[in-house]
Amino acid sequence: MADTTTETLRRTALHPLHVEYGAKLVPFAGYEMPVQFPDGVKEEHLWTRSEAGLFDVSHMGPSFLTLASGMRRDAAAHEEISALIETLVPSDIKGLKPGQARLTVLLNADGGVLDDLIITRPYEEDRQGELYIVVNGAMKEQDWGIFESALAGKAVLTRADNGVLLALQGPKAENVLSAHFPECAALKFMECRRLELNGETFVVSRCGYTGEDGFEVLGRASEGTELAALLLDDPRVRPIGLGARDSLRLEAGLCLYGHDLAPDISPVEADLSWVIQRRRRVAGDFPGAARILQELKDGPARRRVGIRPLERAPAREGTEIFVGGEAVGVVTSGGFGPSIDAPVTMGYVAAAHAAPGTKIDLMVRGKARPAEIASLPFIPARYKR
């Protein structure tokens, strides 16, 4: 169980709070992060689905891409900054409305996924030459390097991972957060505003990684830590670790980079074709367009699917999938879903076996365990649209 890494782990600004709340800390994405609190993974998971869970996601990679020509208010500014990032991703960034956020994928030349990320067009009039981009913690150095090489001096990348990024998730999140930011209640899923608290600006987005309604809030280190402490004083809020974050996102059918997404997997195979909007499909002007357009037209050879083991044994990452004795795929994420009280699994199977209801066998510790392909998500999303 012990991790004998010798590299120095970074700590987030919330580290003292983690310790105060009794976190079990583990190395994750180069940081010392809470995997669970004394409640335990199952309790934390269920609490988030019924109340509100607070996650420290400061290890992730929030950043701002700003036109080198400075802060501009003209409509052309958003087009200009979007054109730079659209060379790397297949989503329609130009078409974002002010304050709108979109999930997208960073592609390599073969149309494989280098990371998944959220790109937001600021709402504020004086920030139209800027994009707010949040990438995965474990991939941020790679991603930011790719951004910088694509900017060609036309824009500046500002890393904002020295502050605090919080996720408040669950049905009580809106009520809890609006006590501090009354305007947040008016936001819809995937909308973002800069909001003030005691004269300090925070970037508040209505999004998350649990399938629940909720918010992500970016602030400076000390002010963000104060906000986290305030939120945790609310009896409806409990701190939640990475263990429950994983089981929550798995039930919600959301991909984890490095597991369900990888450089050899295309967004079409990953069932993320919806991130490629029509304008970009017509233009075919993104990395790996030849492969991706081909897969959109003919269907991919393999697909990401949900899998429901029919017995209680969870099937973990790497478990082989068989149909009639023939290997047809592999599990990429697997564990137990406390809300559905059953094992939950995602993986890739040959397209012929990807239809929901298809009977498959999971080879768990040398034994074939019956399972079937299930539609994702395992629990309905409760986003506020």
Next chain:
Amino acid sequence: MTTYYTKDHEWIRVDGDTGTVGITSYAAGQLGDVVYVELPETGAKFARGDDFAVVESVKAASDVYAPVSGSVMEVNSALSDAPEKVNEAAEGDAWFVRVKLADADELSGLMDEAAYAVFCEGL
């Protein structure tokens, strides 16, 4: 009856040439919420140190090792429907298997309760 403990956090309660085996409360606490226990078949034989069972929490699967060599006389099938018992009564109702000891001399290599308590404190 005497209870012995291993460094891998299994316990064995010995009565004559049979023993009841489970994982310790310390181990259950470290694993967190147990959601699945895979037990061997009755009649299965294993040597000391073999993995003979698997216990899964929400997050991960862990092997359980045989504290001594022996053969399985009975398995605790109640754990298949109620794996959470492992968190509630690891050293009682949530025993894993009853075994027939192959070599009682192997017990001398295990810890008693006091030694195990000291061992856990040092972790």
